[in-house]
Amino acid sequence: MLSYTEENYLKALLMLSFQNEERPEAGTNEMAAYLGVKPATATDMLKKLKEKELVTYQKYGKILLTELGRKKGIIILRKHRLWETFLYEKLDFSWDEVHEVAEQLEHIQSAKLVDKLEEFLNFPEFDPHGDPIPKANGDIPAIDKVLLAEVKTGESCKVVAVKDTSALFLQYLEKLKVTIGTKIKVLEVIDFDGSLSIQIEKEEARSVSMKFAESLFVKR
Amino acid sequence: MLSYTEENYLKALLMLSFQNEERPEAGTNEMAAYLGVKPATATDMLKKLKEKELVTYQKYGKILLTELGRKKGIIILRKHRLWETFLYEKLDFSWDEVHEVAEQLEHIQSAKLVDKLEEFLNFPEFDPHGDPIPKANGDIPAIDKVLLAEVKTGESCKVVAVKDTSALFLQYLEKLKVTIGTKIKVLEVIDFDGSLSIQIEKEEARSVSMKFAESLFVKR
DNA sequence: TATAAAAGTTAGGTATACCTAACAAATACA
């Protein structure tokens, strides 16, 4: 049985590994920053997780999940994303409110609960942010996505996920009436600063920053 | 902000106070037994709760919730019973499975979650065991109930709640096809051992023990 | 390649929530 905190370390490591699939290992400071603790605290916990064979770790080295650790991490992530979906779809939570509560709900221990919840939600493949929800067997649905910033002038695409899930960005998206499934056409790319002029559904053209375009995943 | 454990002490004290409305105070050993900890541990925590003005307590004395403590306890109980209802009604959990998971879910911190959940469930007044669900303002719906053991020969009644929520009893009830709302007619009372012969809905007459009759609440 | 900066570790300390063992107070009853 893993503690609340141990679970958070595994999930953090899994999330960090997603950020750079080719180099999935993380550093101590990186972990600590992600979890909001001091590096010394992370070192302690990493030793403990190594004892439990959940991570490979050695002094001054990079950290990697073991097969077991990855499996456990995926279970937490599955729960997190199913709960987010529940809050969004059934309880009318907004895009930017679901994360905080799901952070707590993901630690509820009951295999039956997760599976029943998934069934209740009709086996969703993606959460409200467009992130894939791991299946009970650990498989993660693939999604064909590129950053909006990679879309060429004149091309149209459909929003499939958000890369930045901060409340500020999500609230901005809401203001722009952009959500998963929204159609966006790239009208012009300004090479000077990477900003672009886009058309959201059938609205007026508007300009968004490069930062914006690098925070949104779309399907061409 | 209360810790998980502090919340459990408040809920325990509230539950114990319900067991004997006229004498709602509890003892240290009683608390400890209820919570599955040693008396020494309970003493420590009670001092802490006194510091926070959640209980009235003095050395070797009985323990009572303060107005504030009661309020907080009722919030936990509200969450517990709403989650039980959710698990039972929406996720097909059985009568005897809901408690354990609700014990965890009751500690999720989000006022919005509780209220939205209540709305999603259509403002239920009673949980799957027939226990009243406190309202957001702290009011507890009243319920007109007596023990089956108090029902006289020849009288009919309807099951409104279970007093004993142990898995063993709940499973027995399930076997007998007794649930909230089931009609029971008392055919005969055996003075010798307090057992009684009852008719469940339109079934054959059957005998149940005094212990059974003292574990079930009904409405005449 | 020497050294400064960054990254990571160790040692020692805190609070929480638990424990056991020994003790003290309250109560029950002979």
Added chain:
DNA sequence: TGTATTTGTTAGGTATACCTAACTTTTATA
């Protein structure tokens, strides 16, 4: 009413998860 039993407290100890401060190793760069 004295004493045995029950009830409750205290003191001292454990594990978890956090911290700071001092230190070491790695790395980046002048």
